[in-house]
Amino acid sequence: MRQASTILNIDTRGQGLTEITRAVGAWVRNQAMEEGLLTLFCRHTSASLIIQENAAAEVKTDILAYFARIAPEDARAYAHDDEGPDDMPAHLRTILTGVNLSIPLIGGRLALGTWQGIYLFEHRRAPHRRSVALHMIGE
Numbered sequence: 001m002r003q004a005s006t007i008l009n010i011d012t013r014g015q016g017l018t019e020i021t022r023a024v025g026a027w028v029r030n031q032a033m034e035e036g037l038l039t040l041f042c043r044h045t046s047a048s049l050i051i052q053e054n055a056a057a058e059v060k061t062d063i064l065a066y067f068a069r070i071a072p073e074d075a076r077a078y079a080h081d082d083e084g085p086d087d088m089p090a091h092l093r094t095i096l097t098g099v100n101l102s103i104p105l106i107g108g109r110l111a112l113g114t115w116q117g118i119y120l121f122e123h124r125r126a127p128h129r130r131s132v133a134l135h136m137i138g139e
Helices: 021-030 057-070 087-097
Strands: 002-011 016-019 036-042 047-053 100-106 116-122 129-138
Touching: 002 021, 016 057, 021 036, 021 116, 021 129, 036 047, 047 057, 047 087, 047 100, 057 087, 116 129
Parallel strands: none
Antiparallel strands: 002 129, 016 116, 036 100, 036 129, 047 116
C-alpha cells in the first residue's frame, strides 16, 4: 500500500459552486495508483464539498436558491454575525453539506458517475482562497 497527500488551493469568486474535478483528477493521475480511496477534506467552516451534476447549469442555480431558503441571511435569526450577515448562514450550510468526501479509485480513475463532478461550495459572499486536503491510499 502507498499513500499520497497534498493541499489543493482554490480561489472562489464568492458564494457558489466551483468545480474542482479536473484539478483533483490530475493530482490523482500523477500518483499512478490503480486501486484505492481518495479522501478530500475542506479545511474551513464556511465552505464545503459536494458531488453534484456537472452538466446542467440550472442545477447550480437551484442549489444556491434552495440553500438561501433553508439558511437565509437574516440578522434577526442568528446571534453569531462576527463577520457579517452571511457568517452564520455559511456555517449552517457547511453543516448541511459536509467538509469531507471519499471517492473510490478503480482502474486508475475516480469512480465518479457520468454526470458527477466534485465541487467546492463557497457559502460566503466575498471571494476566498480555500484549501482542500487530499489524501489517497492505494496501490
